[in-house]
Protein backbone atom coordinates (compact mmCIF):
# COMPACT_ATOMS: atom_id res chain seq x y z
CA UNK A 53 0.00 0.00 0.00
CA UNK A 54 1.34 3.47 -0.82
CA UNK A 55 1.24 6.31 1.73
CA UNK A 56 -1.48 8.02 -0.29
CA UNK A 57 -3.82 5.04 -0.17
CA UNK A 58 -3.16 4.65 3.53
CA UNK A 59 -4.18 8.24 4.17
CA UNK A 60 -7.24 7.88 1.99
CA UNK A 61 -8.44 4.80 3.85
CA UNK A 62 -7.65 6.38 7.23
CA UNK A 63 -9.74 9.41 6.40
CA UNK A 64 -12.53 7.16 5.13
CA UNK A 65 -12.48 5.34 8.48
CA UNK A 66 -12.48 8.57 10.47
CA UNK A 67 -15.44 9.83 8.43
CA UNK A 68 -17.26 6.60 9.30
CA UNK A 69 -16.39 7.03 12.98
CA UNK A 70 -17.73 10.58 12.87
CA UNK A 71 -20.91 9.41 11.19
CA UNK A 72 -21.29 6.58 13.71
CA UNK A 73 -21.13 9.08 16.57
CA UNK A 74 -24.07 10.94 15.06
CA UNK A 75 -26.17 7.85 14.47
CA UNK A 76 -28.86 5.95 16.36
CA UNK A 77 -30.58 3.27 14.31
CA UNK A 78 -32.79 1.63 16.95
CA UNK A 79 -35.43 3.86 18.56
CA UNK A 80 -39.04 3.16 19.61
CA UNK A 81 -42.00 5.55 19.68
CA UNK A 82 -45.63 5.43 20.83
CA UNK A 83 -46.41 3.51 17.62
CA UNK A 84 -45.24 0.50 19.64
CA UNK A 85 -43.94 0.31 23.23
CA UNK A 86 -42.04 3.61 23.29
CA UNK A 87 -43.16 6.42 25.62
CA UNK A 88 -42.40 9.37 23.36
CA UNK A 89 -44.29 10.54 20.28
CA UNK A 90 -42.50 10.32 16.95
CA UNK A 91 -42.27 14.12 16.57
CA UNK A 92 -40.73 14.50 20.05
CA UNK A 93 -38.20 11.78 19.19
CA UNK A 94 -37.19 13.53 15.97
CA UNK A 95 -36.95 16.95 17.68
CA UNK A 96 -34.77 15.51 20.44
CA UNK A 97 -32.50 13.79 17.93
CA UNK A 98 -32.03 17.06 16.02
CA UNK A 99 -31.28 18.90 19.29
CA UNK A 100 -28.62 16.27 20.06
CA UNK A 101 -26.99 16.75 16.65
CA UNK A 102 -27.89 13.27 15.42
CA UNK A 103 -27.61 13.02 11.63
CA UNK A 104 -29.02 9.52 11.12
CA UNK A 105 -32.06 8.48 13.14
CA UNK A 106 -33.60 5.06 12.59
CA UNK A 107 -37.10 4.47 13.97
CA UNK A 108 -37.64 0.77 14.60
CA UNK A 109 -41.00 0.18 16.22
CA UNK A 110 -42.11 -3.37 16.93
CA UNK A 111 -44.40 -5.11 14.47
CA UNK A 112 -46.49 -8.20 14.84
CA UNK A 113 -46.61 -9.27 18.49
CA UNK A 114 -49.11 -8.28 21.16
CA UNK A 115 -51.17 -5.14 20.66
CA UNK A 116 -49.87 -3.30 23.74
CA UNK A 117 -46.36 -3.88 22.55
CA UNK A 118 -46.44 -3.64 18.76
CA UNK A 119 -48.00 -2.40 15.60
CA UNK A 120 -50.32 -5.29 14.82
CA UNK A 121 -52.48 -4.19 11.89
CA UNK A 122 -51.67 -3.33 8.29
CA UNK A 123 -53.63 -0.06 8.67
CA UNK A 124 -51.39 0.99 11.55
CA UNK A 125 -48.31 -0.08 9.67
CA UNK A 126 -49.39 1.99 6.64
CA UNK A 127 -49.90 5.02 8.94
CA UNK A 128 -46.46 4.50 10.49
CA UNK A 129 -44.78 4.35 7.08
CA UNK A 130 -46.76 7.34 5.77
CA UNK A 131 -45.98 9.55 8.78
CA UNK A 132 -42.31 8.64 8.70
CA UNK A 133 -42.11 9.21 4.93
CA UNK A 134 -43.62 12.68 5.45
CA UNK A 135 -41.19 13.54 8.26
CA UNK A 136 -38.26 12.20 6.26
CA UNK A 137 -38.96 14.77 3.52
CA UNK A 138 -39.88 17.55 5.94
CA UNK A 139 -36.67 17.31 7.93
CA UNK A 140 -34.20 16.90 5.06
CA UNK A 141 -31.36 17.90 5.11
CA UNK A 142 -31.30 18.59 8.87
CA UNK A 143 -31.49 14.92 9.73
CA UNK A 144 -31.77 11.65 7.84
CA UNK A 145 -34.76 9.77 9.15
CA UNK A 146 -34.68 6.07 8.32
CA UNK A 147 -37.77 3.88 8.44
CA UNK A 148 -37.06 0.62 10.18
CA UNK A 149 -39.11 -2.01 11.97
CA UNK A 150 -38.22 -4.60 14.61
CA UNK A 151 -39.81 -8.03 14.33
CA UNK A 152 -39.69 -11.28 16.21
CA UNK A 153 -42.30 -13.05 14.09
CA UNK A 154 -41.21 -14.75 10.89
CA UNK A 155 -44.57 -15.93 9.56
CA UNK A 156 -47.37 -13.98 7.90
CA UNK A 157 -45.27 -10.89 7.24
CA UNK A 158 -46.70 -8.08 5.05
CA UNK A 159 -43.96 -7.95 2.42
CA UNK A 160 -45.65 -5.21 0.38
CA UNK A 161 -45.31 -2.85 3.35
CA UNK A 162 -41.97 -4.16 4.52
CA UNK A 163 -40.44 -3.40 1.15
CA UNK A 164 -41.23 0.29 1.67
CA UNK A 165 -38.91 0.39 4.70
CA UNK A 166 -35.25 1.38 4.70
CA UNK A 167 -34.32 -1.75 6.70
CA UNK A 168 -35.76 -4.50 8.85
CA UNK A 169 -34.42 -5.75 12.17
CA UNK A 170 -35.24 -9.26 13.35
CA UNK A 171 -34.70 -10.42 16.93
CA UNK A 172 -33.78 -13.84 18.31
CA UNK A 173 -32.66 -15.14 14.92
CA UNK A 174 -28.95 -15.62 15.65
CA UNK A 175 -28.84 -19.32 14.91
CA UNK A 176 -30.59 -22.60 14.31
CA UNK A 177 -33.98 -23.08 12.72
CA UNK A 178 -35.01 -19.43 13.07
CA UNK A 179 -32.00 -18.21 11.13
CA UNK A 180 -32.63 -20.88 8.48
CA UNK A 181 -36.26 -19.82 8.26
CA UNK A 182 -35.28 -16.14 7.94
CA UNK A 183 -32.83 -16.92 5.17
CA UNK A 184 -34.95 -19.40 3.23
CA UNK A 185 -38.48 -18.02 3.64
CA UNK A 186 -38.34 -14.35 4.62
CA UNK A 187 -35.25 -12.73 3.16
CA UNK A 188 -35.88 -13.83 -0.45
CA UNK A 189 -39.09 -11.76 -0.37
CA UNK A 190 -37.42 -8.66 1.04
CA UNK A 191 -35.78 -6.06 -1.18
CA UNK A 192 -34.43 -4.11 1.80
CA UNK A 193 -31.42 -4.63 4.08
CA UNK A 194 -31.89 -7.06 6.96
CA UNK A 195 -30.15 -6.97 10.32
CA UNK A 196 -30.18 -8.91 13.59
CA UNK A 197 -31.31 -6.72 16.50
CA UNK A 198 -29.19 -6.83 19.70
CA UNK A 199 -27.31 -9.86 18.42
CA UNK A 200 -25.89 -12.25 21.04
CA UNK A 201 -22.40 -12.53 19.68
CA UNK A 202 -21.65 -15.85 21.38
CA UNK A 203 -24.29 -17.46 19.16
CA UNK A 204 -22.89 -15.99 15.96
CA UNK A 205 -19.86 -18.22 15.53
CA UNK A 206 -21.76 -20.93 13.69
CA UNK A 207 -23.79 -18.38 11.71
CA UNK A 208 -20.94 -16.28 10.33
CA UNK A 209 -20.88 -18.00 6.90
CA UNK A 210 -24.61 -17.44 6.46
CA UNK A 211 -24.53 -13.82 7.65
CA UNK A 212 -21.69 -12.98 5.29
CA UNK A 213 -23.23 -14.72 2.31
CA UNK A 214 -26.67 -13.22 2.94
CA UNK A 215 -25.29 -9.73 3.76
CA UNK A 216 -27.18 -9.67 7.06
CA UNK A 217 -25.80 -6.98 9.34
CA UNK A 218 -25.58 -7.36 13.11
CA UNK A 219 -26.50 -4.69 15.61
CA UNK A 220 -24.51 -3.50 18.62
CA UNK A 221 -27.31 -2.41 20.92
CA UNK A 222 -26.24 -0.37 23.96
CA UNK A 223 -29.31 -1.45 25.92
CA UNK A 224 -27.73 -4.95 25.94
CA UNK A 225 -23.94 -4.33 26.10
CA UNK A 226 -23.34 -7.81 27.57
CA UNK A 227 -24.40 -9.32 24.27
CA UNK A 228 -21.37 -7.88 22.46
CA UNK A 229 -18.98 -7.31 25.40
CA UNK A 230 -19.26 -10.88 26.62
CA UNK A 231 -16.10 -12.47 28.08
CA UNK A 232 -16.40 -15.34 25.63
CA UNK A 233 -16.87 -13.14 22.61
CA UNK A 234 -13.28 -12.15 21.83
CA UNK A 235 -12.46 -15.05 19.52
CA UNK A 236 -15.81 -14.72 17.81
CA UNK A 237 -15.17 -11.03 17.13
CA UNK A 238 -11.78 -11.93 15.70
CA UNK A 239 -13.52 -14.32 13.32
CA UNK A 240 -16.22 -11.80 12.43
CA UNK A 241 -13.71 -8.96 11.96
CA UNK A 242 -12.04 -10.79 9.08
CA UNK A 243 -15.34 -11.20 7.26
CA UNK A 244 -17.50 -8.87 5.24
CA UNK A 245 -20.19 -8.51 7.90
CA UNK A 246 -21.43 -5.04 8.80
CA UNK A 247 -22.31 -3.69 12.25
CA UNK A 248 -25.03 -1.16 13.04
CA UNK A 249 -25.39 0.84 16.25
CA UNK A 250 -28.56 1.55 18.21
CA UNK A 251 -29.64 2.66 21.69
CA UNK A 252 -33.03 0.85 21.82
CA UNK A 253 -34.37 4.08 23.37
CA UNK A 254 -37.99 3.86 24.50
CA UNK A 255 -38.14 7.54 25.46
CA UNK A 256 -36.39 10.76 24.52
CA UNK A 257 -33.88 10.41 27.41
CA UNK A 258 -31.89 7.57 25.86
CA UNK A 259 -31.89 8.70 22.22
CA UNK A 260 -28.33 8.86 20.92
CA UNK A 261 -26.94 6.83 23.83
CA UNK A 262 -24.78 4.74 21.50
CA UNK A 263 -21.33 5.73 22.82
CA UNK A 264 -20.51 2.31 24.24
CA UNK A 265 -21.06 0.59 20.88
CA UNK A 266 -18.91 3.16 19.06
CA UNK A 267 -16.15 2.74 21.67
CA UNK A 268 -16.38 -1.02 21.35
CA UNK A 269 -15.94 -0.80 17.58
CA UNK A 270 -12.95 1.53 17.96
CA UNK A 271 -11.31 -0.62 20.66
CA UNK A 272 -11.63 -3.74 18.51
CA UNK A 273 -10.64 -2.30 15.14
CA UNK A 274 -14.17 -2.70 13.82
CA UNK A 275 -14.89 0.93 12.86
CA UNK A 276 -14.60 0.22 9.15
CA UNK A 277 -17.39 -2.36 9.54
CA UNK A 278 -20.07 0.22 10.27
CA UNK A 279 -23.33 -0.44 8.47
CA UNK A 280 -24.75 2.70 6.91
CA UNK A 281 -28.28 3.00 5.65
CA UNK A 282 -28.43 4.56 2.21
CA UNK A 283 -31.05 5.89 -0.15
CA UNK A 284 -29.84 3.70 -2.99
CA UNK A 285 -29.70 0.40 -1.21
CA UNK A 286 -33.11 -0.87 -2.28
CA UNK A 287 -32.57 -3.56 -4.91
Ligand SMILES: [Zn+2]
Pocket residue numbers: 078080150252
Ligand atom coordinates in the same frame (compact mmCIF):
# COMPACT_ATOMS: atom_id res chain seq x y z
ZN1 LIG B 1 -36.02 -2.58 20.28
